[in-house]
Amino acid sequence: MRLYIAEKPSLARAIAAVLPKPQQKHNGYIQLANGDCVTWCIGHLLEQAEPEHYDAKFKQWRLEHLPIFPDKWQWKAKSKTASQLKAIKSLVKQASSIVHAGDPDREGQLLVDLVIEHSKAKVTLKQQCQRLLISDLNPAAVSRALKQLKSNQEFSALSTSALARSRADWLYGINLTRAYTLKGQQQGYSGVLSVGRVQTPILGLVVRRDQEIAEFVSRPYYQVEAHLHTEQAEAFTALWQPSEACEPYQDEEGRVLSRPLAEHVVKRVNQQAGLVQSLKQQDKQQAPPLPYNLSSLQIDAAKRFAYSAKQVLDICQGLYERHNLITYPRSDSRYLPKQHHAEAPKVVAAIQANSQHLEKACVDADLTKRSKAWNDAKVEAHHAIIPTEKRYAVAKLGEAERNVYELIARQYLLQFYPHYQYAHTEANIVIADGHFKATANQIKELGWKALFPQKKSAEDMATLPPLKQGQVLQCVDARVLDKQTQPPKAFTDATLLAAMTGIAKYVQDPSLKAVLKDTDGLGTEATRAGILELLFKRGFLLRQAKQIHASDSGKALINALPALCTWPDMTAHWETQLNAISQKAQSYQGFMQGMQGQLSQLVEQSASVNAQAFAGLAKPASNKAYRKKRTNNKGGSRSYTKRAGSSAKKTSRKAKPAA
Structure with a gap:
């Protein structure tokens, strides 16, 4: 029996839809006419064990316990999805071959690999496992992908990179969050002072910008x-x-x-x-801008419609999974495979049927043109976000869904217009x-700019x-x-996302700045929206109309931490190393050893921190009446908060080891 393991139920349904029928739906899987089965994860079915699972004494937060470095890493089943994990384990035991159908990115690779490993699949089964890469849920695209299966072992380095990131983030978040929360408690602060290797430098960007604005003297x-x-x-x-x-x-x-x-x-x-x-x-001339990746789409949607990064990601997930109107949305690529150019007539015809606003743009598009977007050398696991060939009654879409779909569709149509x-x-x-x-x-000649309202410069x-x-x-x-002279402008959703993707501008180390100009920036396409949302939920960031500012607790945390933790240099260096691991240019062991050595020094430094800035500070308003809840993010990690009136000792151990 061949077993397909998809990352989500929607992907499993799309795979099953093009496989032999009739089919039988069972609890946790679909059985095909030929006896093969399609099952699914529900995001991460496994999560990293809490410190107390390694040693009961870690249930209490104490400075003398730090740093915490597990000898043997443990994963545990998520309670809400334990029954689905059990169903997959049972199917793995019956399988003669496995097809890994996780999302086409670093986290998707690790997510299903972990389930296969946890299910104790036989060595030969793992060695012969095949990889299915799907970025478009339309039947034609899924059928094409099924004819292009690869060996899952080709992606082992990608999985190792994701594993290194997950473990390093756990170590960094657990140890420094405990260290600084305990320092805050010494000054009477009752909130959790969450520290993460990505979220904290983002907070640092906002704190420093607020300070520049406050200290600015116009001349x-x-x-x-x-x-x-x-x-x-x-x-x-x-x-x-x-x-x-x-x-x-x-x-x-x-x-x-x-x-x-x-x-x-x-x-x-x-x-x-x-x-x-x-x-x-x-x-002079300007080529049309490339199709969107997730960050560039989030930036444009924030500028045009004032949507937050999280809103855009959620909208895109719906357009991809529920409506099948766009391709895989968490893409970090802005390029397309050359073979995809042949599908342009069908895609443009679908846009014309789906959007009255873009009907003329579709008619005027020259489908014989091939912009620089079609470049096989720059397409890896997934390509740019573009519309699919599906025709759809757009009346069924909400206003925000229509707006985002049309942004994506217009950006695709630009590829068939002449230069400005x-x-x-x-x-x-x-x-x-x-x-x-x-x-x-x-x-x-207006060229591609004919598709936009004309805003003329001076x-x-x-x-x-x-x-x-x-x-x-x-x-x-x-x-x-x-x-x-004008003060610096406060960050907005668009400019903060732009800062995260163009993080080299904010890096202090000149050598690292040069390296980062060609990398993906701070965080990943899959995590940026969740990290920003987390900073708002924890009360470290606040919105004032379209502007984003740091709260008093956010400012106090940045001022208490070593500069190394608050600038993007360190986390950007991590991303460079993680990318090197995925390219087999660096070892997992070398990265982890270096990271643990640096973390030990940071924990040691925390003991001498002057935490006076937390005296008299109330915990952030958004942290009131907390109840334990999980973030539905790509990394599968959890966001923990505390009920009002509960002690920090009881609950701060639940703080998420966030990126």
């Missing part, structure tokens, strides 16, 4: 604008470009801080002749020895008359423009 600066006429009285403006002689009057960003200097320039150039010293005219083309002109003008610059863009709105090098002009007026 005036000045620009000089010259109003110029050609001999034919054609008008345009140019901005003064300060020379090196002006540096003593400028700030670090080159802004002029002296109004008398700006006024002096106005007096010198007003009513004076000008000369076009140089003229640069270039034809424009002419860029830059004129350098000398007036009374002062240098001025005027720039303008002239649209030549350069796009500026116009220049026909100019020639050496042409004489007249400055008919000049004026000082009074400006004010």
